[in-house]
Every structure is written in C-alpha cells, then in structure tokens.
Amino acid sequence: MRHxxxxxxxxxxxxxxxxxxxxxxxxxQGEPETRDFADILAAAEGQTVYWNAWGGDPxxxxxxxxxxxEVRERHGVSVVHVKLSDTAExxxxxxxxxxxxxxxxxxxxxxxxxxxxxxxxKEESLLHGPxxxxxxxxxxxxTQEKPSNVVDFTVPVEGLAAPWRIAQVxxxxxxxxxxxxxxPGSIPEMRTWAEANPGRLTHPTARDFMGTTxxxxxxxxLVDDRAxxxxxxxxxxxxxxxxxxWDWYDALRPxxxxxGAEFPESGPAQNQLLADGEIDMAITFNPAEAAAGAIxxxxxxxxxxxxxxxxxxxxxxxxxxxxxxxxxxGAMVVANFLMSPEAQARGQDPANLGAFTVLDLxxxxxxxxxAFDQSDAHPAMPAPEEFVRVLPEPHPSWMTRLVADxxxxxxx
Numbered sequence: 366m367r368h369x370x371x372x373x374x375x376x377x378x379x380x381x382x383x384x385x386x387x388x389x390x391x392x393x394q395g396e397p398e399t400r401d402f403a404d405i406l407a408a409a410e411g412q413t414v415y416w417n418a419w420g421g422d423p424x425x426x427x428x429x430x431x432x433x434x435e436v437r438e439r440h441g442v443s444v445v446h447v448k449l450s451d452t453a454e455x456x457x458x459x460x461x462x463x464x465x466x467x468x469x470x471x472x473x474x475x476x477x478x479x480x481x482x483x484x485x486x487k488e489e490s491l492l493h494g495p496x497x498x499x500x501x502x503x504x505x506x507x508t509q510e511k512p513s514n515v516v517d518f519t520v521p522v523e524g525l526a527a528p529w530r531i532a533q534v535x536x537x538x539x540x541x542x543x544x545x546x547x548x549p550g551s552i553p554e555m556r557t558w559a560e561a562n563p564g565r566l567t568h569p570t571a572r573d574f575m576g577t578t579x580x581x582x583x584x585x586x587l588v589d590d591r592a593x594x595x596x597x598x599x600x601x602x603x604x605x606x607x608x609x610x611w612d613w614y615d616a617l618r619p620x621x622x623x624x625g626a627e628f629p630e631s632g633p634a635q636n637q638l639l640a641d642g643e644i645d646m647a648i649t650f651n652p653a654e655a656a657a658g659a660i661x662x663x664x665x666x667x668x669x670x671x672x673x674x675x676x677x678x679x680x681x682x683x684x685x686x687x688x689x690x691x692x693x694x695g696a697m698v699v700a701n702f703l704m705s706p707e708a709q710a711r712g713q714d715p716a717n718l719g720a721f722t723v724l725d726l727x728x729x730x731x732x733x734x735x736a737f738d739q740s741d742a743h744p745a746m747p748a749p750e751e752f753v754r755v756l757p758e759p760h761p762s763w764m765t766r767l768v769a770d771x772x773x774x775x776x777x
Contacts, residue, residue, distance in 0.1 A: 397494065397495045397496070397498070397524070398493075398494060398495065398496035398498070398499040398697070399499070400499065402499060402500065402501055402701070405499065405694045405697050405698065406440055406694075406698060408694040409440060409441075409442050409692075409694035409695040409697070409698045410440060410441040410442065411441055411442075412442055412443070412692040412694060412695035413442075413443040413444075413445060413692065413695070414442060414443065414444050414445070414474045414475055414692050414695040414696050414698075414699050415445050415447050415472060415473060415474045415475070415692075416429065416444055416445065416446055416447065416474065416475040416476075416477070416684075416696075416699065417447040417449055417452075417454070417455035417458075417473050417475065417476045417477070418446060418447070418448070418449060418475075418476070418477035419448075419449050419450070419451075419452060419477060420446070420448025420449060420450070421450065421631060421633060422633065423661075424657060424661060424717065424718050424719070425718060426446065426448070427717070428711070428712060428717060428718045429444070429446045430446065431711070431717075432444060432699065432702060432703065432708065433445075433446070435702060435707075435708070436698055436699055436702050439702075440698050440702075442695040442698050442699065443695075444699060447473075452476065452477065452478055452482045453482060455473050455476045455478075455482075456476075456482050456485055456486060456491075458472060458473055459471060459473055459486070459491050459687045459688075459689070460489070460491070462689060463489075463491065463688075463689070467689060468688070468689050469689055469691070470689070470691045471687050471688075471689035471690050471691055472691070473687050473690060474686065474687070474690045474691060474692045474693070474695065474696045475684050475685070475686055475690070475696040475699060475700070476684065476685050476686075476687065477682060477683075477684055478526060478682075478683055478684065478685045479517050479518065479526075479680060479681065479682050479683050480517065480518045480574075480680070480758065480761050480764065481518070481761035481764055481765060483517050483518070483520065483522075483525075483526060483683065483685065484517075484518065484520050484761045486685065486687070487520065487523075487525060490688065491687055491688050492525045492526070492685050492686065492687065492688055493525075493685075493686040493687060493688050493690060493693055493696075494524055494525045494686065495523055495524025495525055496524060496525070496527075496686065496693075496697055496700075497522075497524040497525075497526070497527050497700075498524055499697065500527060500697060500700060500701040500704065501701065502701050502702075502704035502705050503527065503701075503704060504728070505704065505706065505724045505725060505728050505729065506528055506704060506723050506724060506725065507723065507724060507725035509725075510725070511531060511681070511723060511725075512757075513528075513531065513679060513680050513681040513755070513757070513758075514528040514531075514681050514723050515528075516757075517680065517681065517683065517758075518680065518758040518759070518760060518761050518764075519595050519596075519757065519758065519759070519760045519761075520760075520761070522683065525685060526683035526684060526685040527683060527684050527685075527700040527701075527703065527704060528681045528682070528683050528704070528723040529682055529683065529684055529700075529703040529704060529708075529712075529723060530681070530682045530712060530718075530720035530721070530722075530723065531679065531680075531681050531682075531720070531721040531722065531723055532650040532651060532679060532680055532681075532682065532720070532721075533650070533652055533677055533678070533679035533721070533752075533755055534578060534582050534648065534649070534650060534672075534673075534677035534678045534679065535648075535649050535650075535651070535652045535654070535670040535671065535672050535677065535747070536548075536646055536647065536648055536649065536670065536671055536672070536673075537636070537639055537646065537647045537648075537649050537654060537655055537664070537668050537669070537670055538645060538646045538647075538668070538669060538670075538671060539639065539642075539645055539665065539667050539668055539669075540667050540668075540669055541667045542565075542642070542645045543645050543646065545669075545671075548671050549673070550673060550674040551586065551673055551674060551675060552582070552583045552586040552587055552613065552673065553587075553613070555617070555673075556613055556616055556617045556620075558646075559617055559620040559621065560620050562620075562645065563619075563620040564620070564621070564622050564623070564624070564644075565622070565644050565645040565646065566620070566621055566622065566644060566645070566646045566647075567621050567622035567623075567628060567629060567635060567638065567644055567647070568580075568621075568628065568629075568635065568647075568648055569628060569629050569630065569631055569632055569634065569635050570628040570629070570630055571628075571767065571768050571771040571772065572768065572772070573630065573631045573632065575631065575632035575635070575648060575649075575650060576628065576771075577764050577767060577768055578648065578650060578678065579648050580610065580614070580767050580771060581678060581758070581759060581763070581764065581767065582648070582673075582677060582678050583610055583613060583614065584606075584607060584610045584759070584763070584767070585678060585756050585759065586673070586675060587609040587610050587613055588606055588607075588609065588610075589606075589609070590606075591756075593606055594606070594759035594760065594763055595757065595759070595760060596760060597760050597762045598760065598762040598763045598765075598766050603763075603766050607766075607767070607770070611770075611774070622638065622643065622644050632648075632649065632650070633663075635647050635648075636649075636654070636658065636663065636664060637663075639664065639668065640658075640663065640664050640665060640668075649670070651719055651720065652670055652672075652721070652746075652747050652752070653713070653715045653719030653720070653721070653746060654670065654719060655668040655669050655670045655745035655746075656715035656719060656743035656744075656745040656746045657715035657716075657718065657719035659743070659745055660715055660716045660743065661716075666745075668745060669745055670745070670747055671751075672747075672751065672752065672753040673753065674753065675753070676753045676754040676755065676756045677753060677755070677756060678755075678756050678757075678758055679755035679756065679757075679758075680758050681723060682720075684696075684699070684700050684703060686700075704723065704724070706724065706729050706733040706736065707733075707736070709722040709723065709724050709737075710722070710733075710736035710737050713737055715743055715745075715746060722737065
C-alpha cells in the first residue's frame with residue numbers, strides 16, 4: 366500500500382547509510398520491552414504520537430486519521446500524522462538527532478517503514494525494542510504462512526517493528542481496452558504485449574518505490590539464480606546478475622508511454638494515466654487497488670487486476686519506534702491497535718483502504734472473522750483462487766543499485 370506503502374528512495378537512502386557508517390558509533394539495540402501492556406497503556410494516556418508516514422495516498426491518510434480518532438477515544442492517545450514524501454526523511458531526522466546527541470525526547474515517535482529504511486535504522490541501532498512481543502495483538506499475527514511479517518526484505522525483524530499491512534504486486538488493466546485472453550502471464554510476455562501495443566504501458570520513475578518494484582519484479586523472474594538476490598549485492602555479483610533485466614528493459618523501453626522518454630512521478634500519477642485512458646496497464650502493490658479505486662472514484666469501474674503466473678513480489682509494511690522517541694508508550698498503543706481485528710478488517714475493506722491483513726484469521730472469533738467478509742464483495746476484488754505465490758523481496762542493496770543504474774541509463 367507504499368504501500369509502502371514502503372516508500373523509500375534508494376538513492377537518497379544510500380547517502381544516509383554512508384553518513385551513518387562514517388559518522389555514528391555503533392551501539393547495541395535497546396533492551397526488550399518487558400512491561401505489562403496495562404502499564405504501557407497507563408503511561409501512554411495523554412501522550413501525542415508523531416507518526417511519520419508517507420502522505421501521498423488520500424485513502425491511507427484517511428485511515429491514519431481514523432486510527433488517531435480511535436486511539437484517542439479508547440486510550441487518550443493523540444496521533445499527529447507527519448506526512449512524508451519519502452520515508453528517508455524520517456530516517457534522516459533520527460540520524461541527525463543521534464549525531465547531535467539527542468538520545469531522549471526525539472521528534473519522531475512512530476515511522477511507517479520497511480525495506481532499506483528499516484535495514485538502515487536496524488544496522489545503526491536507531492530503533493526502540495524489541496517491543497512487539499509486549500503487544501497483545503501480535504499473538505493474532507500470521508508468522509507462518511505470511512513470513513514477510515517477521516522477515517523484511519531478507520532482514521529479520523526481531524521484534525523491532527510491528528506489521529500492519531501486506532502488499533503483493535499485481536497489474537491493473539481496463540477490460541474495455543484489453544482482451545483478458547491476451548494479458549501477459551510473464552515478464553517476457555509483457556515485453557511482447559508492449560511491442561504489440563506501443564505507448565500503452567508505463568511505470569513510475571524508479572526514484573519512486575513503485576517504479577523500483579517494476580524493475581525488481583522483472584529481475585526476480587529473469588534472474589538465473591534467485592537465491593543470489595537474497596544476499597547483499599556486490600560489485601562482482603551485481604553486473605552479471607542484472608544483465609538479463611537490462612536486456613529485457615532496453616527492448617521494452619521504446620514501446621512504453623511516450624517512447625520511454627518520460628515517466629510518471631508516482632504510483633497515483635501512473636494510475637491517473639490509466640483512469641484517463643492514456644495507458645491500458647499499470648503495476649500496483651495492492652491487489653485491491655481496482656476495487657478501492659472504483660469505490661473511491663479514482664479509477665473507472667472497468668478496471669481489474671491480474672497476476673503473473675509464476676508469482677509476484679510481496680512484502681509487509683511495518684511501524685517502528687525510534688530509539689529516542691519521546692512518546693514510546695503511545696507509539697506502542699498505536700502499533701497494537703493497528704494489529705487489532707477491527708483495524709485490520711477496516712483496512713482490508715476496499716471502501717476504506719484495501720490493504721490485506723497481516724492476521725491469521727483462524728485465530729479470530731467468528732464475529733471478528735465476519736468483519737472481513739465484506740472486503741470480498743466488490744466485483745473488482747480478485748477471487749482467492751486468482752492469487753499466485755508470493756515471491757520474496759531481494760535484499761535492499763539490490764534496490765539501491767537498480768535505482769542508480771536506471772538513473773544512469775535514462776540520463777545517458
């Protein structure tokens with residue numbers, strides 16, 4: 366949703382990692398949170414949580430506002446949504462505070478995070494916790510069938526962040542413009558489709574996480590050895606591994622929208638091109654995007670989703686608490702509420718957000734499970750049998766190099 370929903374810009378993150386590696390001393394992560402949740406609730410009352418989260422999606426912004434209303438009424442905790450254009454902004458803020466010796470009373474209480482940003486903060490000991498085991502609703506999270514809830518882009522989460530929404534790559538198309546029987550079932554077939562339909566496909570700039578995901582999905586399918594992507598990229602492994610991707614992309618690019626000379630700045634900008642009829646196909650990290658877009662008036666009712674047959678990349682979005690957060694207890698209350706059946710059911714409903722749940726529904730009561738049934742009713746929601754296997758995200762270092770490589774190729 367990011368999706369993160371996961372919304373890092375890898376080139377900026379590389380600079381942050383360099384800064385952290387050269388200017389900040391390493392230290393151990395914080396002590397595990399051992400307080401009873403009742404004590405955490407008591408300490409949280411009256412706190413204001415500054416939740417730093419991507420602000421580029423109106424539906425997500427509305428959901429965060431609803432969460433704020435609920436935790437204020439239930440627990441006396443206020444939420445201020447600090448809207449970011451890039452999650453790295455929050456990482457930079459915490460890095461700057463650490464460099465200045467501000468180890469308490471930090472300005473950031475909670476961050477919507479995953480991927481390279483989570484790795485950066487974990488490696489530089491910028492996170493509070495482990496704290497997730499102290500949250501009662503974590504017992505409802507599916508850690509077996511949804512492994513991305515505990516392993517983020519190959520990086521073990523180890524209780525330093527709480528999962529709150531799941532994303533998986535799918536593709537949007539207009540049933541009035543595209544013959545469903547001709548939809549590409551693989552990355553090579555997508556190039557063939559683009560050749561037959563020049564100008565009708567694009568992707569966001571790779572500076573946006575959705576554009577990077579377009580490249581990563583192609584890489585995962587085209588690479589000879591997927592296991593290599595689970596290890597950090599090196600100068601030795603990168604060039605040979607990505608060669609099939611760039612061969613594919615160089616053939617694809619002339620047939621993209623505006624001949625591959627321009628790219629939309631974000632996922633929503635790409636989807637607007639689809640809504641305006643300028644393109645016929647678009648990548649999304651939310652299989653509910655067609656239904657949510659139709660309900661919210663962002664997309665025509667004729668938009669549907671499809672998956673590539675061999676599987677697509679999926680991941681989980683998390684919330685993490687900086688080591689120096691001023692309001693850690695309030696942040697934990699918000700994180701716990703995000704994992705509640707009520708919040709998860711509301712989030713999965715495409716009328717609100719359309720983000721798939723991190724929970725194991727078999728652990729819920731019948732009434733709690735029933736609340737999820739409404740999310741499947743819209744005709745644009747994919748049926749359970751349409752979903753394909755979830756492929757793991759590559760290590761974050763591949764994303765950083767892909768962005769830099771794409772920038773160099775586009776500007777050359």
